[in-house]
Amino acid sequence: MGSALRKLFFINDRKLVVLRTLRKMTPFIVKAAPYSLFSLLCLQLAAAAMPVVQLFLTKTLIEHVTFLLNEGHGISRVYEVLALQTGVYLVGKSLDYIERVMTYRVQQKLKYQVEQTFIEKVTRLPLIYFDQSGFHDQMQRASVGMDLRGFHLFSLMIGLLKNGISLLAMIGTLFLFHWTLSLALLLMMLPKMLVNMKTGHARYQQMQMQTPASRKMQYLFHLLQSREAAKEIRLFRLTDYLTKRWSHLFWQTHDEKYKLERKNGFYLMLTHYGDVLFHAAIIAWLVWIGSQHQLTIGDYVALTQALISIQPMIHTIGENIALMYEEALFIDELFTYLELPEEHHAQQTEAFPVPLKKGIRVQQLSFTYPGQEQETIKDISFTVRPGETIAIVGENGSGKSTLIKCLLGLYQTGPGHIFYDDVDIAHIDISSLRSHVSAVFQDYMSYYLTVRENIGFGSIDRMGLDADIEAAAGKAGIDDMVDRFEQKYETELGPVFHGGQELSGGQWQKIAIGRAYMRSAPVMVLDEPTAALDPYAEEEIYNRFAELAEGSTTFMVSHRLGSCTMADRILLLKDGSLIEEGTHEELLARNGEYASMFRLQAKWYRSEAKV
Ligand SMILES: Nc1ncnc2c1ncn2[C@@H]1O[C@H](COP(=O)(O)OP(=O)(O)OP(=O)(O)O)[C@@H](O)[C@H]1O
Numbered sequence: 001m002g003s004a005l006r007k008l009f010f011i012n013d014r015k016l017v018v019l020r021t022l023r024k025m026t027p028f029i030v031k032a033a034p035y036s037l038f039s040l041l042c043l044q045l046a047a048a049a050m051p052v053v054q055l056f057l058t059k060t061l062i063e064h065v066t067f068l069l070n071e072g073h074g075i076s077r078v079y080e081v082l083a084l085q086t087g088v089y090l091v092g093k094s095l096d097y098i099e100r101v102m103t104y105r106v107q108q109k110l111k112y113q114v115e116q117t118f119i120e121k122v123t124r125l126p127l128i129y130f131d132q133s134g135f136h137d138q139m140q141r142a143s144v145g146m147d148l149r150g151f152h153l154f155s156l157m158i159g160l161l162k163n164g165i166s167l168l169a170m171i172g173t174l175f176l177f178h179w180t181l182s183l184a185l186l187l188m189m190l191p192k193m194l195v196n197m198k199t200g201h202a203r204y205q206q207m208q209m210q211t212p213a214s215r216k217m218q219y220l221f222h223l224l225q226s227r228e229a230a231k232e233i234r235l236f237r238l239t240d241y242l243t244k245r246w247s248h249l250f251w252q253t254h255d256e257k258y259k260l261e262r263k264n265g266f267y268l269m270l271t272h273y274g275d276v277l278f279h280a281a282i283i284a285w286l287v288w289i290g291s292q293h294q295l296t297i298g299d300y301v302a303l304t305q306a307l308i309s310i311q312p313m314i315h316t317i318g319e320n321i322a323l324m325y326e327e328a329l330f331i332d333e334l335f336t337y338l339e340l341p342e343e344h345h346a347q348q349t350e351a352f353p354v355p356l357k358k359g360i361r362v363q364q365l366s367f368t369y370p371g372q373e374q375e376t377i378k379d380i381s382f383t384v385r386p387g388e389t390i391a392i393v394g395e396n397g398s399g400k401s402t403l404i405k406c407l408l409g410l411y412q413t414g415p416g417h418i419f420y421d422d423v424d425i426a427h428i429d430i431s432s433l434r435s436h437v438s439a440v441f442q443d444y445m446s447y448y449l450t451v452r453e454n455i456g457f458g459s460i461d462r463m464g465l466d467a468d469i470e471a472a473a474g475k476a477g478i479d480d481m482v483d484r485f486e487q488k489y490e491t492e493l494g495p496v497f498h499g500g501q502e503l504s505g506g507q508w509q510k511i512a513i514g515r516a517y518m519r520s521a522p523v524m525v526l527d528e529p530t531a532a533l534d535p536y537a538e539e540e541i542y543n544r545f546a547e548l549a550e551g552s553t554t555f556m557v558s559h560r561l562g563s564c565t566m567a568d569r570i571l572l573l574k575d576g577s578l579i580e581e582g583t584h585e586e587l588l589a590r591n592g593e594y595a596s597m598f599r600l601q602a603k604w605y606r607s608e609a610k611v
Pocket residue numbers: 131369370372376394395396397398399400401402403442
């Protein structure tokens with residue numbers, strides 16, 4: 001629509017939201033259920049003709065009955081019309097049934113289509129998004145718009161079409177009787193529509209404002225039921241405190257909603273008053289012209305029936321237009337989310353260089369988390385030869401895990417560069433990069449699925465290969481444990497689902513190590529890989545470290561500085577800067593920060609030895 005036309009009709013971008021979302025939603029709906037949707041449309045159009053046909057048959061029936069009562073014959077015509085009316089009624093009910101069943105199926109298909117797109121999208125978004133509250137708010141709003149709103153928008157539109165056709169036919173009939181009647185009925189629609197549109201917009205604005213509070217409320221609700229928090233909640237007796245916080249947010253948001261609905265309800269009630277008064281006025285007018293002998297009894301009954309059936313039609317049309325607007329505002333949030341820029345960039349076209357010949361070069365790398373003023377990684381430079389094992393150490397919060405995520409390409413860095421051989425990580429194709437790195441994260445995942453899946457996720461293509469799964473389990477030292485399970489690698493893990501086998505923290509960590517070893521990646525990252533392991537398991541992992549790290553360039557983050565002795569080189573971070581770099585012996589000889597941290601830890605082992 002041209003801007004002059006828009007100005008003329010006072011249409012701003014916000015008001016075009018219905019058209020915009022309909023345009024974007026159409027491919028989803030067409031893809032989900034093209035034939036069913038077309039059939040639904042035809043059914044609705046057929047149903048639209050029903051009220052006018054019924055009106056005509058009622059009028060005919062009354063006239064035949066009047067004739068029969070006055071003249072004493074013509075009963076067969078009455079029965080014919082009655083039979084026809086019953087037939088039309090039965091057809092109408094059958095169409096209702098078919099429409100309900102088809103609607104249900106189309107809804108399911110569309111829900112699947114939208115949810116599938118939603119989850120596919122989330123996996124293509126950069127990891128950094130998940131560190132921003134604004135993204136979680138957007139995701140929450142998108143999920144509000146996700147449910148069945150897309151379908152509702154379309155069914156509202158079809159409903160509008162259906163009711164619009166019926167209404168036009170009715171108004172045409174009334175127009176034949178008196179034009180003022182049809183004009184008045186059209187005007188009746190306006191207040192309800194405006195009130196409903198205002199309500200829809202107010203609800204949407206409220207949802208936007210309340211998103212952070214609603215998310216916090218949901219978080220607390222989930223926390224109170226979660227298995228992970230159950231121990232501490234009981235031990236520290238947090239139930240009352242957390243329940244109070246949840247309850248405060250619940251009533252804060254629900255009181256606001258209540259106020260809004262009370263106000264909306266009041267204005268809607270005023271429009272209903274208007275309807276009732278208008279209806280009474282028209283009946284009074286019909287009675288008056290009836291008293292002037294300008295109406296037959298058939299006309300009178302048909303007109304009052306038309307009025308009775310037009311009222312809900314007008315009500316529904318006004319409501320549908322307003323609801324379409326409300327639904328569109330919510331769906332718009334879903335599309336804002338679906339249009340978020342993804343991880344893949346046009347310049348990321350190069351393949352990961354395998355095998356690494358020159359190694360990894362980190363050049364003046366810096367990284368700042370969104371919304372933070374201070375850099376977390378500050379101007380770091382170092383090089384790693386292919387096959388080297390590098391230990392990254394430093395105090396809590398010094399930036400070790402952040403650096404690891406930059407090296408894995410999970411965060412886009414800047415300024416500075418990371419080169420794999422001579423290829424800038426920023427130019428490496430994401431899937432090529434992902435398939436050549438492997439990691440055990442500090443906060444590794446415990447999947448409540450089978451052992452096979454837990455390990456096989458490390459290389460999904462080889463999940464079905466028993467030999468590979470068993471080899472990875474062997475490297476992680478869990479093969480004996482799995483052999484003791486009745487269902488071996490098909491054992492479900494985690495007690496949350498029926499028959500699930502719970503593991504200890506260390507056993508879960510070994511499973512995560514097994515997952516990392518499923519792929520023979522040229523770059524391997526172990527972020528606190530043995531934090532939960534007992535001394536025997538830790539010893540076993542480190543004893544076999546050379547074998548496990550063979551062929552890979554390995555980065556290992558550990559607070560147990562004893563384990564750094566097996567690294568080729570050590571990087572010491574402090575407040576995001578690289579302050580020391582060298583072999584264990586070199587750093588001890590330098591007598592700097594690393595040496596003092598190492599001696600501090602060694603002291604505890606010496607005093608134990610004295611006992
Ligand atoms: N998502 C985030 N958004 C903002 N700041 C973050 C985020 N994640 C980490 N930080 C901050 O970055 C700094 C470095 O965190 P990082 O996790 O890299 O430290 P670390 O050296 O691995 O610590 P630890 O030894 O405790 O595991 C910390 O000050 C932390 O608060």
